[in-house]
Amino acid sequence: MTAEALRPLERLLHEQDEAQLTPEEYKAVFRRHAAGVxxxxxxxxxxxxxxxxxxxxxVSAAPPILAFSLAATSSSWPAISRAETLAISLLTSNQGDISARFATSGIDRFADGGWRALDTGEPVIEDAGAWVRGRILQRLPVGDSYLVTIRALEHGTSESAGPLVYLDRNYHPVGDYEI
Known part of the structure; x- marks a missing residue:
């Protein structure tokens, strides 16, 4: 997307003349929204x-596109800004400890193992419910974050435990789950 095409979005984000949620109010809303991890x-x-x-x-099945957002202040942003490819591992209900480790700042998140490198080099979490390796297509600045879009190139799935869900600052398994 060109800088010219972004201007209307930037104007909408920064030149509001109507009331909007505070960051605290917005976070309170999304604490009530369960999300996969x-x-x-x-x-x-x-x-x-x-x-x-x-x-x-x-985002799209044809072509296979997925996305995630990342705060511009994240310690991982500089690496994402340079990367061509990455892997996304979808965690299972028994991997809350792995999620917590990768959410912790200031540590070596890979030191305790539980991951392997694909032949192409990207790390994936062992026993994840699924993983996708993809090529980064866009890094779109939106507010204080970036929306990163990825074209899926490879994947793997596992018949391990059900998905891990995050809700109201806690991890939750999803009941009885069968694939």
Whole structure:
């Protein structure tokens, strides 16, 4: 998208003449919205980089496009801004500890294992319900975040536990689940 095409969106975001939610009000709303939990991971040179995301969405099946958002202030943003490809692992109900580790700042999120590198180098979480390796198509600045779109290139699935869901600052398994 060109800078010219973004101007109307920027104007809408920054030149509001109507009341809008405060950040606290907005967060309170989305604490009531259950979201699947994923780990987004990539190689930045020789170093693996990864973070927990609850904003992964399916955008299109043909072509296969998915997206996630990431705060511009995230410690992972510089690596995402340079990356060509990445992997997204969709976590299962018994992987809350992995999600918490990849959501923790200031630690080596990969030190405790539980992941493997694909032949192409991107890290995926072992025993994830599914993973997708993709090529980054766009990094669209929106508010104080970036919307990152990815074309799915490869995938893997597992018949392990059901999905992990995040709701009101806590992890929750999804009842009895069969594939």
């Amino acid at each position: 994923a780990v987004v991971a990539l190689r930045d040179g020789e170093r693996p980089v990864g973070f927990t995301a609850t904003s992964v969405i399916s």
